[in-house]
Amino acid sequence: MTDPADARLLAALAELGKVAVHELAARVGMDPREVAYRLVALSGSGLPLLVGVESDPQGLRAALAGAFPPAQPQTPNPGPYHAPPSGAVPFAPAGATPGYAPSGAVPGYPPPAQPPQAAPPGYPPPARPGGGYPPADPGRGLPSGPYQVQQGVASGPYQVAGVASGPYPAPLDPVISTWGPPQTASWARGDQRPAPPAGPRTGKIGDSLAGQGLEGEQLTVQLLEVQDPADYLFGAAGYRLxxxxRAVVVHTEVTNKGPIPFVSLPDNYLELLTADGKPVAKAPVSLTSRPPHKIGVQPGETAGGHTVYVLPESTRVVAVRWSPRPEPDERSLTWSLED
Structure with a gap:
């Protein structure tokens, strides 16, 4: 563990044993949200640490009920109302007295449909209007026929009381709100690098070409000198071919013209190209009379160095190539050594 904030949190927690997140945050002088985030991350790393939550169930239900009122179910439109003729008693049976209304009926409206009564056990079901009895069906309590069954709820969409439908705004994770979710442009992705700088990608000895690093560093690489052969420099440094x-020494300079520091070795992927198109990587040696490149080029700085190659004596070198990565791509720079 190298984070001092995590170490301070764990030390305070070990002293207290059990404490609320906000009390622990006040003790160490940190934001409670940051403390909660760090504790959850530490608990997942295998430490004997349990992060819990305690709440008032009744209070939470009351808060949810106040934030999301229950939706009212929709009632079907009864349609236009037609008043009965003056003095008429709607739906009065024969022989009924004026003003008669069946129990539960409202004047001016038809009475509610009554469900058919099932036949008592041991008695046949009621006959159909056309005569005869329907066959007994043990799977159904009501016989088939032109009966109007009362429905309690009209067909159609039914809204359940409770939490209203629709997107619920969940709290944002501090990491997500800062960097964005994965697989989006706000995350650092290696397959979405900026376009290489405009300008020529090829030149000759002495030319400065505009290049780009892996992190978008704005670089200028200049090929100053190619010593071929350089066997005497190789032997003077104490090496033997x-x-x-034969040995070849290449002198280059790299200038960082952007605000991003270049933290790689400038000649890490500086190669020689032979006549048959094969690259020759640099040798892991350095010469005392020709100092090598050092790691890193700060913004506004120019760094130079020498790169040594060892190759067969009969091999013909036709070009020098610089790339920010092992495989050449559109950011690679090439200097031709042929007239």
């Missing part, structure tokens, strides 16, 4: 080998 095998029979049939």
């Amino acid at each position: 095998e029979p049939g080998e």
